[in-house]
Structure formats: structure tokens, C-alpha cells
Amino acid sequence: MVNTSNGRRRLGAAVLGAALAITLAACSGGSSSGAGTTTAGSAGASGSADAATGTIKVVAATNVWGDVVKQIGGDHVEVTSIISDPNADPHSFQSSPRNQLALSSAQLIVENGGGYDDFMQTMVSSANSKAPVITAVDASGVTPQDGELNEHVWYDLPGTIKVADAIAAELATIDPANASTFQANSATFDQAVNDLVTQAEAIKSAHAGAPVAITEPVPVYLLATAGLKNVTPAEFSEAIESETDVPATVMDETLKLFSGQQVKLLAYNEQTTGPQTEQVLEAATSNGIPTVPVTETLPDGQDYLSWMKSNIQALSQALGG
Structure with missing residues (x-):
């Protein structure tokens, strides 16, 4: 964070x-x-x-x-x-x-x-x-x-x-x-990650600069590789990650991203939810904004490569391919 x-x-x-x-x-x-x-x-x-x-x-x-x-x-x-x-x-x-x-x-x-x-x-x-x-x-x-x-x-x-x-x-x-x-295993892993970079950059080719929202900065590096622009008010994600209340004016500004159709998707950390993040998730869902869950640790049954591949695919699908 x-x-x-x-x-x-x-x-x-x-x-x-x-x-x-x-x-x-x-x-x-x-x-x-x-x-x-x-x-x-x-x-x-x-x-x-x-x-x-x-x-x-x-x-x-x-x-x-x-x-x-x-x-x-x-x-x-x-x-x-x-x-x-x-x-x-x-x-x-x-x-x-x-x-x-x-x-x-x-x-x-x-x-x-x-x-x-x-x-x-x-x-x-x-x-x-x-x-x-x-x-x-x-x-x-x-x-x-x-x-x-x-x-x-x-x-x-x-x-x-x-x-x-x-x-x-x-x-x-x-x-x-x-x-x-x-060394051989590292070379194999590096190539596989480079293939993931290529997949993320394919999103960039199709959707460069597309505005997106987050609850926390967990996926920001991947969003940047995919050419997506985080437009969430910094005060919102800072309050969420520090576990403090989001100021009312900041919450209102954040919710308007969804009611005003100003973002293409919401990437949210599903491991650290609370009333305010749930309010944002509800705002996205009720306004037809696609949501992409992300986590901080590996999901069951996945390794690093399959996990990142699924994250990239989820972003692509949320943006319509």
C-alpha cells in the first residue's frame, strides 16, 4: 500500500x-x-x-x-x-x-x-x-x-x-x-513473466488511458502496465489503507465516479473490505461498472504466473476485451 x-x-x-x-x-x-x-x-x-x-x-x-x-x-x-x-x-x-x-x-x-x-x-x-x-x-x-x-x-x-x-x-x-x-529455472520464469507483460500491454494497445478506480493501491503497478489510469481520489485510498474514515466530501467525490460513469472498472482488494469499500463496491455494481477483485496473497490452487494471468484476463474482460 x-x-x-x-x-x-x-x-x-x-x-x-x-x-x-x-x-x-x-x-x-x-x-x-x-x-x-x-x-x-x-x-x-x-x-x-x-x-x-x-x-x-x-x-x-x-x-x-x-x-x-x-x-x-x-x-x-x-x-x-x-x-x-x-x-x-x-x-x-x-x-x-x-x-x-x-x-x-x-x-x-x-x-x-x-x-x-x-x-x-x-x-x-x-x-x-x-x-x-x-x-x-x-x-x-x-x-x-x-x-x-x-x-x-x-x-x-x-x-x-x-x-x-x-x-x-x-x-x-x-x-x-x-x-x-x-539459473535455468529463473530464465524460464522470467520469460513467462515477460509473456504476461505482453498480455498486459495488449490491453494498453486497446484501452490506453482508460480511467479506472481502486479501493487500495494493491494493483496499481499492473494497471499502469496495462495502460490504465487510476482516477480515484488519493485521499480515499489513503484513508482505506490506513484504516481511517474517509472524509464525507472525498467519499462523495469517489461515489460520483460510478454514478457519473466516469470510470471503466473498479479494481478492489477483496481481502480487506469494510463498510466504506463495500459502499464503493455497491456503487459500482448498481451503476453497471465492472468490478475486478484482487488479492494480496495467492488464491487457492494458483501459482504466481497463473494468478497474474487471471488478473490480466479479468481486466481485459471488464474492459470488453
């Missing part, structure tokens, strides 16, 4: 409270994971594949990055995704002893960064982990726009390619014997 203050701090606080309730041996000697960086060749568990299983133990903040790791590492990785329930609101996530244990033995950690999962730093430190950390926001190369960073970088297809390449490089450092496999 663009505004990383209130909503995400609540997420961090919830996980922090759970993490601090867990007592691990030698936790007091832990060091920071160095969030915002990619640290290669760290000592300890990160040095090689697990001797017992022959696999690299990886912990990802969400199942989105967990799936990308799996596509790059294949049978050579064992992935634990901390946030993985497709029916849960990621903002109210609670950690568990299982998560902390996984972090304590991780050989690679993939976090999102950008304020989305600040709880990872506390959990990694509490687990006394020395594993290298890949921060997706940094690896993706995205930059703030108008002073604000949209941390939902998994919706940025070119950025996701860069994250996948960073994962492949780190896995190769940990397990050099399988470096060629990681």
Missing part, C-alpha cells in the same frame, strides 16, 4: 506481540537481519544445502514470494511462507511458534520490505538468524512516486523478474552444485 504508516504498523504490532511471546534459546545473542539489503554468503545455516534433506530451507514473508522461490528452486528448496491463508486479512496476521522455528533454521529469507512486513526484522532477530535476506522492494528497483512508495511490488511484473533473478543468484551462492538449475 502506498501509505505505509497506520495500517501496516498495526500488522507489525500484531506480529511483534506474538513474536515477543516466543522464547528461543540464545535469542539474546541475535543480530538484525539487515532489512532493505541482500546479504550474500552469510555464515551459519546459509552456507550450504541442508545435509539431511539436500534442500535449502527458505522462509518467505508471504506465499507470493514463497511461490517465486519454489519456481526458481524447484525440488532443491523447502519453503515456509509466513502469510499464506488466501481467506485471511493480511493486516490482522498473527505469528506462531512454527514461524519462529522456521526462521531459526532458515538458510535464506525473502521479505517484501517497503513497510509491508516490518515484523520480519523483529522475528529474524528473535530467531537469531544469520541467513541472507532478500528484500523484494529493493531487488525490484521500484522507486517512490510523488514521495510515496507503493510496496505491492509483486504486481510490478518487470520488478518481479528482478526479484526472481536475485533469488536465483542467492540460491546459487548457497548451493553452487545446483547453480545451473537455478
